Amino acid sequence: MDRDQLTRMFKEQLIPQPQSFELKGDSLFKLANGCAIQINGPKDAQTEAVRLLAKYWGINASIAVGDCATTIPSEGYCLDATADRLLVEASTISGMRHAFRTLRMMAEPERGKGCISGTWNLPEMKIEDAPALSFRGLHLCVFPETRFNDVAKKIRFAAYLKFNVVVIEFWGTFPFQSHPELCWSELSGSREDWAKLIREMREEEGVTLVPQFNVLGHAPNSRSCTCQHVVLNQHPEMEPLFEPDGWCWCLTNPHTMKLLDEAVTELHEFFGRPPYFHIGCDEADSVGLCSECRKHPVAELISNHIRHFRDLFAARGARIMMWHDMLLNRSDKRWENYTAMAHDYQHLEDMVKTIPQDVIIAAWEYGYNFHRIQGDVTYPTTMFFKENGFDTLACPWRKLDVIRSSAALAQKENLFGLLETTWHIFYGPEMKGMFATTAQAAWGVGGGASFGQTTFDRAWRTIVKDMGLKDYNDLGVSDFQVIPKTYGSLG
Numbered sequence: 417m418d419r420d421q422l423t424r425m426f427k428e429q430l431i432p433q434p435q436s437f438e439l440k441g442d443s444l445f446k447l448a449n450g451c452a453i454q455i456n457g458p459k460d461a462q463t464e465a466v467r468l469l470a471k472y473w474g475i476n477a478s479i480a481v482g483d484c485a486t487t488i489p490s491e492g493y494c495l496d497a498t499a500d501r502l503l504v505e506a507s508t509i510s511g512m513r514h515a516f517r518t519l520r521m522m523a524e525p526e527r528g529k530g531c532i533s534g535t536w537n538l539p540e541m542k543i544e545d546a547p548a549l550s551f552r553g554l555h556l557c558v559f560p561e562t563r564f565n566d567v568a569k570k571i572r573f574a575a576y577l578k579f580n581v582v583v584i585e586f587w588g589t590f591p592f593q594s595h596p597e598l599c600w601s602e603l604s605g606s607r608e609d610w611a612k613l614i615r616e617m618r619e620e621e622g623v624t625l626v627p628q629f630n631v632l633g634h635a636p637n638s639r640s641c642t643c644q645h646v647v648l649n650q651h652p653e654m655e656p657l658f659e660p661d662g663w664c665w666c667l668t669n670p671h672t673m674k675l676l677d678e679a680v681t682e683l684h685e686f687f688g689r690p691p692y693f694h695i696g697c698d699e700a701d702s703v704g705l706c707s708e709c710r711k712h713p714v715a716e717l718i719s720n721h722i723r724h725f726r727d728l729f730a731a732r733g734a735r736i737m738m739w740h741d742m743l744l745n746r747s748d749k750r751w752e753n754y755t756a757m758a759h760d761y762q763h764l765e766d767m768v769k770t771i772p773q774d775v776i777i778a779a780w781e782y783g784y785n786f787h788r789i790q791g792d793v794t795y796p797t798t799m800f801f802k803e804n805g806f807d808t809l810a811c812p813w814r815k816l817d818v819i820r821s822s823a824a825l826a827q828k829e830n831l832f833g834l835l836e837t838t839w840h841i842f843y844g845p846e847m848k849g850m851f852a853t854t855a856q857a858a859w860g861v862g863g864g865a866s867f868g869q870t871t872f873d874r875a876w877r878t879i880v881k882d883m884g885l886k887d888y889n890d891l892g893v894s895d896f897q898v899i900p901k902t903y904g905s906l907g
């Protein structure tokens with residue numbers, strides 16, 4: 417294999433691919449007990465390196481420590497391997513962790529053995545790497561059908577692909593102590609499992625888990641297509657907390673506000689008081705329709721509501737993020753073919769001026785009408801918030817070209833970051849494409865750089881192994897290889 421092919425092969429073993437990769441020689445660095453590793457990094461870098469060497473390979477290296485070059489960016493790192501020593505350099509613990517994730521994806525178990533021998537091969541190479549975006553987020557939903565292991569696997573895998581924020585939206589699945597009625601009683605997950613995962617992600621992986629609770633619409637905490645309602649199916653007597661159709665919370669009801677305050681506070685506390693909290697706020701068609709709410713302009717109701725939660729979280733040292741769509745009028749020609757959900761009858765067109773500037777706007781654009789656009793896709797909705805002074809997240813979904821163009825926009829326009837949404841379709845081959853494409857795009861790997869499908873599979877097995885999963889249904893990106901059927905076709 418010639419050098420170019422070999423370089424390409426090594427790069428395709430990495431998700432995301434590094435910014436620069438140079439194959440230096442034909443020898444191998446042997447990662448094994450007693451191998452020579454130079455760690456140039458911040459205080460505690462050596463401790464972290466020792467932990468990761470033990471966790472990933474079960475080895476103790478001979479470590480020398482030094483100072484990191486000042487030119488390495490915050491989450492960046494540098495690797496330099498020759499046959500007789502490996503240099504790992506990073507200015508932060510996050511960068512050090514990324515370096516070891518890269519090494520883990522590249523390390524090849526010693527050849528010619530029946531089992532792992534305790535030695536791994538690394539090529540003689542030099543890698544200089546850093547992410548393009550500082551906020552690389554994934555939005556994950558936890559449905560009653562979602563097994564804990566399944567979502568935990570995806571969160572851990574996101575960390576392995578160098579995401580650093582995961583927003584968790586519970587769909588009637590968080591076992592609230594303050595309000596058990598917000599969780600399907602027979603389907604509550606384990607608080608202990610969640611607490612352990614949140615702590616590990618924060619302390620060992622550098623991933624911030626951000627809870628979401630919908631404080632405006634989507635109040636059933638269930639997909640609209642199923643007609644289920646986590647509160648009203650279990651407690652029909654609680655109807656006054658909602659607008660008459662049950663879709664939106666009743667914003668003038670003090671009992672509603674008390675419930676929402678207690679629920680969001682419990683969630684934020686449970687998640688270890690992260691710096692962000694997502695309040696949802698999308699697709700709130702029926703807000704303000706009841707006989708009491710009707711006495712107020714809808715814009716005033718929603719604006720006061722958002723500012724209420726902005727203040728509540730500011731007092732807790734956190735910023736709220738919200739979906740953008742109710743801040744834009746759907747009949748406004750400027751947003752044609754893009755996402756805007758406010759109705760004319762709601763008169764919300766000027767409401768954005770009343771939203772505090774420290775609210776983070778999550779602008780979701782999935783690109784389903786982009787084929788109708790003459791000329792370039794310019795994301796005017798996303799840019800509107802950026803130009804009005806808001807920290808703005810570009811939020812794509814399933815379409816891989818939209819993931820790439822959203823990340824490119826975030827990079828070019830210096831947006832707050834990228835938040836990939838996943839909803840109810842995040843498994844199987846499609847998930848592989850979404851996961852890898854977002855990881856590459858958020859890292860700044862341009863041009864739709866390819867990744868080896870089997871690279872993804874190997875990385876996935878690594879996480880499954882870390883978790884100690886054994887059940888067949890827990891191991892793959894889908895529960896089954898073939899959709900199970902009790903009977904074959906009767907025709």
Ligand SMILES: [Zn+2]
Binds near residue numbers: 658707710
């Ligand atoms: Zn109402």
